[in-house]
Amino acid sequence: MNSTLSGFELQYSVEQFYYREARLLDGREYKSWLTLIHPDISYSMPGRTNPLVDNRERGNESMISVERELEGIDSDGLPFRDENYAILWVRVDRSYKMNSWAENPPARTRRIIGNVEIIEDAGDRLSTLSNFHLFYARPGLKDYFYAGQRHDTLIRIEDSYQILKREIVMDVANVNVPTLGLFL
């Protein structure tokens, strides 16, 4: 990709990448989605907990920061997910089997991606934030709503991107959805 893109063009190219990704996932084109994933992917979803507030932090924003609620892959806690390319491949492969019962018949999903921010432009790599709302209607069950934030590292590949790292922060207290095993 031309690394002399203007800020507007760069923002536009990243947003278009995420819209395309959302369209592939809502269209259940998971094999096509996997081409957007770098072979060295780190794909994770931190656990989320309610730790005791430190009294000495009173008055500071850090007192109630989101980060202190997360049990991510670099913590000693328990992430919801910590996956590499092989595990994502198994998930994709499973989706096209007759006996992937949680997705047979498949859920109807619709993702809205927004609040796309490029946090850091390090040449061949971009650090981004994006938010998602996901509507999820599984036949035979209720409808569900998912919300969260993705913190990605994108790597430039020719005229597009691949996802090298994705951390998904789910806006959950208890997990009130039937699975967190979706591609988010």
Next chain:
Amino acid sequence: MTLNIRELVNEDASLISRRAWSDRAVYELEKQAIFARTWLFLGHESQIRNAGDFVQAYMCETPIILARGEDMAIHASVNSCSHRGLPVCRNDHGNTKRFVCPYHNWAYKVDGELASIPQERQVKCKPDKSTLGLKKVPRVESWRGLIFGSFNEHIEPLETFLGDMTFYLGAWLDRFPGGVEFVGSPHRWVIDTNWKLPVENQLGDVYHGPYLHASIIAADSEAGMEIDNYAYNAIPTPGHGASFRLMPSDTPVDKLAWGFESVVGQLGSDELKDYLRSVQEQAEAQVGAVRARMKGLAYGVYPNLSFLWSNAGFKVSHPRGPNKVEYWSWSVVPADAPEHLKRQLRNNHASFFGPGGILEQEDAEAWMQQNIGANIDFADDRKFYYGLGLGEETTHPELPGEITTGANEYYARAFFSRWRDELLAALEQA
């Protein structure tokens, strides 16, 4: 409507009524007959190592604070203020000297004793604080770091309650000279199903594996073949159960070692593989020749604790009404494993089970769909069939308890016989 318990579970427990899974009156009786009387799992000692450490727990729907007191003893208290009943602990875990109720700031020590009432100096008649602590769980005991509590002051000792289940639990827990530790906070997954179904699934339901999970574990896979050839269910006491493969004595270490069958074990670093091998090589010295050949599947401890050996997870099915559970799961790792290997091993559970797991999403789907079947009208005359292998339970010279093949549903008949008898006993006493 009066309850006819014998209508819910027949004499040999081969037929179970849909109402056992869905009726509000049955559920309320379960609370009094089972959850108020038996031992319930609260947590693991590794979660509360230091004075002032606490975690939250539940005994059925009752919130519990599990804490290490200043005296280093383990205390379990009901998380409800003696003044207006609010939960005084509002965090999942931490270290503190006081729990302070938000409403009027009554403050409690971590052991549950009432320390102060701010309004006390405004009144002449002083309350007796020594009688106003949080309600204590009267019995708290541990086995191998696993902490249980009971509201029944007169209950038998925990080790008696577990009985020969300790043989089977020890087959895994005792492999690690330093014991095990629970990793982080439990995943709390709310599922529209009755609490007994996740329990039954882990208690001995080996043979849903190659079918419900055929997308991942095919019947003709190595794990599937091992289950066909070597799987046993052991029922040391009705209600408890252990399912496992008892492998031949000439099985190579790499086919036997815990963790190797997981993706984490298979794709893990050479260092991780060396570690898994070293655990297995010490197993005979740690747990003896028979238990060293055991390659576990899943366990249940009555009424609602499960242990998934194959993926190193402990789970509790917390009831939330007849049609809902809050299913808690922890990853469990050997305490003396190197820290960076613990981070690889914790994935053995979370990638496959719990709310993000590849495998357990299929279980949750089955459990939610069973709950639909348990609530339908016009089919009360068609009870659920639990008769597979009826009367075929036997014994084994090397294994305590009653023993069956993997497909035999005796594990569930034993659970429901105990369940029925405890409900009947509670009704008779009422």
